[in-house]
Amino acid sequence: MNILIVDDESNIQKTTSLTLKTMGHKALNAYNGKQALRIVEEDRVDAIFLDLRLESENGLEVYDRIREAGHDMPVIMFTAYSSVETAIEATRKGVFDYVPKPFVPEQIRQALKKLEEKSKLVSRVKELETILATTDPVLIFESKEPSMQDLYAMADKAARSDANILLLGPSGTGKTVLARRIHEASDRSSGPFVVVHCPSLSKELLESELFGHVKGAFTGAVKDTWGKVDAADGGSLFLDEIGDLPLEIQAKLLRLLQDFSYERVGETKTRKSNVRIIAATNRDLKEAVDKKAFREDLYYRLNVIALQLPGLANRRADLPALIDSFLEFHAKKIGRDKIELDDAARAALLSYDWPGNLRELNNMIERCIILSAGKRITLNDLPSNLATNSGSKTSVVASVGSQVSLQELEEAHIRAVLEHTDSLENAANILGIDTATLYRKRKKLGLL
Known part of the structure; x- marks a missing residue:
């Protein structure tokens, strides 16, 4: 940190500067309020050690002028005139801490450690607030x-x-x-x-x-x-x-x-x-x-x-885990119980190309959870564009009994089974066909 020392005694300046430097900080020096204000206007100052009694000035008045100029860095007071009244007034004004004169270097180190801890805590809180403000789920850093x-x-x-x-x-x-x-x-x-x-x-x-x-x-x-x-x-x-x-x-x-x-x-x-x-x-x-x-x-x-x-179209093996993660996140976000996808809706999500990638998937699932009435998201809850695959894929996503052809229903079923199995052998067993037949069907669907 850049730390300004405002004191009219050269010995205090030297002792404090040396202590700060041994802790890895940079010391800036001012001997009166005018110099202090000029430095905080011209340079980045992270904290100030300020004497309560400068040669012809009251340290609290200097503190007020620094605040009035729009600077809000923490201030630690030096004082040889410590009293309940001045402590109360300084605390009321927002002074961070006191170091009584005469002091030893360890007292400076302890005051600064308190300041460092508070600074880290404030920075972490701001960072967490920023993360929360994005309202995005934490992505899973594991992949298949x-x-x-x-x-x-x-x-x-x-x-x-x-x-x-x-x-x-x-x-x-x-x-x-x-x-x-x-x-x-x-x-x-x-x-x-x-x-x-x-x-x-x-x-x-x-x-x-x-x-x-x-x-x-x-x-x-x-x-x-x-x-x-x-x-x-x-x-x-x-x-x-x-x-x-x-x-x-x-x-x-x-x-x-x-x-x-x-x-x-x-x-x-x-x-x-x-x-x-x-x-x-x-x-x-x-x-x-x-x-x-x-x-x-x-x-x-x-x-x-x-x-x-x-792009997400090239990460199809990760889609099931990402979908489930986003479902859980957005359900918790609006205080709802666990929400699931029915088979047809899941098949639609798994067969879609996701040109908007993770952002599109996240936004779509959030929309479905907000608009769905029950505990299951169905095909009717999905945006209309998900009812048709992009690129060379044919249309696809339907539940049993829907007004679609057997070819469309078969295609949706094959895609969904392939997405949920870890080998072609397992997929073929579930579909009740041999691997050679599955290979031909995959080729026809453009999945090779």
């Missing part, structure tokens, strides 16, 4: 698909390094969830996980969102902001849909990746950030490089470890 097993294993290995990671794949395949898993499996897991969605803002606002800005840097910049790069210091910064990042900002991001340096908008002072970049895109970045829409040097900086997430 060999390609996904390899991808998860590679992600876990990559997490233990500080290398930049590029997540590739269609929209809705779970890139944000995988990025968070990588962060939580890394040595930075106790630090922040900060997300920036690149296409969501204009170039000017996106630059400010990333790097921060100083007051007056542009119209509407009414106060200093520090940006997501600063917020992610010591943790991971996830840049979602980085393929949409404007070229002007790409140059600044490249500099951050090369030497961890950046400047806030409207400021010339160079700052440092110890941040790990995880980026994601559904675009072909190599093609964007060829078209001069994405910097080649940035592409190679980001592409240290690339993980390609497949």
Whole structure:
């Protein structure tokens, strides 16, 4: 942390600075309220040690001026004039803790440990609130698909390094969830996980969102902001849909990746950030490089470890477990008992191509649970587009007695049985045919 010491005694400054440095923090120094306010306006200050009695000032009045200027960092008071009255007043104003003078270094360490614990707790609460706000179910990081097993294993290995990671794949395949898993499996897991969605803002606002800005840097910049790069210091910064990042900002991001340096908008002072970049895109970045829409040097900086997430149509072995997981999550979310799918509805879900991938599956199941009246979701509860398969598949999904042909009913049944069995032999036994016949039927249905 950057910690400001505001005290008019040089010995106190030296002792406190040395103690902070031995704990791995950076000490900033001010000898009066005016200097303190200038420093908090110009630099990032995470906490303040403030003397109650400066040479010609009252420390509580300095505290008030800092708060009035819009700064809310925690403050620990030094005082040689400790009394019940001043303690009550300081607590009422929001002072975090007291250190009485004279003190020994261990008292500074103890006060700072309390502050660190509170800071970590606040950060964790904010992170959990963010996760809950997404209202998405936690994905299962287990797979029956060999390609996904390899991808998860590679992600876990990559997490233990500080290398930049590029997540590739269609929209809705779970890139944000995988990025968070990588962060939580890394040595930075106790630090922040900060997300920036690149296409969501204009170039000017996106630059400010990333790097921060100083007051007056542009119209509407009414106060200093520090940006997501600063917020992610010591943790991971996830840049979602980085393929949409404007070229002007790409140059600044490249500099951050090369030497961890950046400047806030409207400021010339160079700052440092110890941040790990995880980026994601559904675009072909190599093609964007060829078209001069994405910097080649940035592409190679980001592409240290690339993980390609497949669409849900290529993860059919995982569909049953994902469907059941989403069913359980959304039922609990709205306070309903366990809800199941009938055979025809399940066959429909298992045979659909899911062009919107996990996001489409999640949204569809949430819709069905909200709209269904009973404890079972039937074919009638599904959106109409699920009654017809995409691509080369024929139409399909029907229950016994529906007004469909035997061929359509047979196709739906074969697909459902194949999805729920772990071998062709078992599927053939259930269907009452030999494996050669099943092979021919699979070929006819385009399942080979």
